[in-house]
Amino acid sequence: MLSIEPSALTERDTYKFLIGSIVPRPIAFVTTRNGDVINAAPFSYFNVVASNPPLVSVSVQRKDGVMKDTARNVLLTNELVIHVVDETNVFDVNETAANLDADESELSRTTFTLQPSDVITTPGVKEAKIRLECVLHQHVPIEHEGQTTADFLIARVVRFHIDRELYEQGRIDARRLAPVSRIAGNSYATLGDLFDVKRPE
Numbered sequence: 001m002l003s004i005e006p007s008a009l010t011e012r013d014t015y016k017f018l019i020g021s022i023v024p025r026p027i028a029f030v031t032t033r034n035g036d037v038i039n040a041a042p043f044s045y046f047n048v049v050a051s052n053p054p055l056v057s058v059s060v061q062r063k064d065g066v067m068k069d070t071a072r073n074v075l076l077t078n079e080l081v082i083h084v085v086d087e088t089n090v091f092d093v094n095e096t097a098a099n100l101d102a103d104e105s106e107l108s109r110t111t112f113t114l115q116p117s118d119v120i121t122t123p124g125v126k127e128a129k130i131r132l133e134c135v136l137h138q139h140v141p142i143e144h145e146g147q148t149t150a151d152f153l154i155a156r157v158v159r160f161h162i163d164r165e166l167y168e169q170g171r172i173d174a175r176r177l178a179p180v181s182r183i184a185g186n187s188y189a190t191l192g193d194l195f196d197v198k199r200p201e
Helices: 011-021 069-077 090-095
Strands: 028-034 037-043 046-051 054-061 079-084 130-144 147-162
Touching: 028 054, 028 069, 037 054, 037 069, 054 069, 054 079, 054 130, 069 079, 069 130, 069 147, 079 147
Parallel strands: none
Antiparallel strands: 028 037, 028 079, 046 054, 054 147, 079 130, 130 147
């Protein structure tokens, strides 16, 4: 068993350890608004925070201390739309990971169609099977050695949009959703086999 002190690693090596160990990771495909420009990007530092109220989190890493478009837009508008990435949209979502200027929309690299939101002004993507309209609940800057290295965004869901074919008796059919998760490098994973384990009383 290897035993490694994190401070002995480069930031890149630490990153590789984390994304190679904490797998699979769900992917949030996020749209935000900067005036008339709709920015879009995927994030695999994504999870559920609470159900009452419905809260989810997205951690947006900074590069050399510089805030990314997604975090900046969320702080300006207090809005974002989170989409679940699945087998039908993963290749278009991957295109939005391109480094473009803030006044360019990553959606121009895709076949996605914008869908107006019901509650917020930021639109979502029509093709996603699950779309969450969200407002910013809390922003936590992640500080390390005198520098902000990430923006941890906790978002409250104000409207759920779910493909009718996925939703039966109050439950979402994971097989029909066919979510895609992130591994490391250029690798992704599909849902794979499911199995049940009964929880103890």
